[in-house]
Amino acid sequence: MEIKEIHNFNVYEESDFIKIQNELKKKIMLKNTFNKSSIRLVAGVDLAYWEYKNKQYGTCSIVVIDYNTKEVVEKVNSVGEIKVPYIPGFLAFRELPLVIEASKKLVVEPDIFMFDGNGYLHFNHMGIATHASFFLDKPTIGVAKSYLKVNGVDFKMPEGKESSYTDIIINGEVYGRVLRTRKDVKPIFISCGNNVDLETCTEIVLKLINRESRLPIPTRLADLETHISRRKLR
Structure with missing residues (x-):
C-alpha cells in the first residue's frame, strides 16, 4: 500500500508536535468522502510495547477483514525501537512510524482504517486516528477502550441497552460518542478520525461487533496479534 509522506518524525519537542498538529487539523473533514455501500475491507490497527536493556520497543499489527463476511483477509506487523516518550496528547508521534511501516506491507488496500485510540476526541482534535489519516489517505475511525478527558469534561453514561449512546460535547462541539455495543457491558469511546x-x-463499529467482545472485530484482532507478536519478539 502506498503511503503519503506528510512530515518526518525527527521531532522530539512538544512545540514541534503542536505546530504539526495545528497545520494538519485545518484539513480535517468530518464528512464521508466515500459511498457506504462501497465499503469492502476494514483494517484494525493496534500497538504493544516492551522494554529490553533499558530501551523501549513496539510492535504494530494491522488486521484487515472483509466488512460483510467478517473473515480475515490479511495480517501484517512491524517492529522497532520507540524513541518518543509517552506524552499525553501526542501519541501519534510515538506510534505512527510503526503504523506506517506496517501499512506499507499491506498487499490489499483497506477502505477504512480503525484505530485502538482516539481521533477527533482529543484536546487538539488530532488523536492517532486523525493524524494517521493524512499518511494513509483513507477514512479513519478512533475506537478507545477508556475515556480521554478533554478540558475537564466528563462523559454521560448511555443506557444499558445495546446500541445506546451519548455524545461527548465540549464547549458546544461534539468531540465523540460513548457507545454501548452490547447490553450491560462497558461502553467504548468512538470518534471520527478523518473523512467520515x-x-x-x-x-460501521456496530456492524463489526460480535458476541466475543464489546470491541469491533478489526481492533480486537489487531490487539490479539500485537500480544502474539510481542511474545515472540521478547
Missing part, C-alpha cells in the same frame, strides 16, 4: 462522519462511524 460520526453517524457512519457508529454504524
Whole structure:
C-alpha cells in the first residue's frame, strides 16, 4: 500500500508536535468522502510495547477483514525501537512510524482504517486516528477502550441497552460518542478520525461487533496479534 509522506518524525519537542498538529487539523473533514455501500475491507490497527536493556520497543499489527463476511483477509506487523516518550496528547508521534511501516506491507488496500485510540476526541482534535489519516489517505475511525478527558469534561453514561449512546460535547462541539455495543457491558469511546462522519462511524463499529467482545472485530484482532507478536519478539 502506498503511503503519503506528510512530515518526518525527527521531532522530539512538544512545540514541534503542536505546530504539526495545528497545520494538519485545518484539513480535517468530518464528512464521508466515500459511498457506504462501497465499503469492502476494514483494517484494525493496534500497538504493544516492551522494554529490553533499558530501551523501549513496539510492535504494530494491522488486521484487515472483509466488512460483510467478517473473515480475515490479511495480517501484517512491524517492529522497532520507540524513541518518543509517552506524552499525553501526542501519541501519534510515538506510534505512527510503526503504523506506517506496517501499512506499507499491506498487499490489499483497506477502505477504512480503525484505530485502538482516539481521533477527533482529543484536546487538539488530532488523536492517532486523525493524524494517521493524512499518511494513509483513507477514512479513519478512533475506537478507545477508556475515556480521554478533554478540558475537564466528563462523559454521560448511555443506557444499558445495546446500541445506546451519548455524545461527548465540549464547549458546544461534539468531540465523540460513548457507545454501548452490547447490553450491560462497558461502553467504548468512538470518534471520527478523518473523512467520515460520526453517524457512519457508529454504524460501521456496530456492524463489526460480535458476541466475543464489546470491541469491533478489526481492533480486537489487531490487539490479539500485537500480544502474539510481542511474545515472540521478547
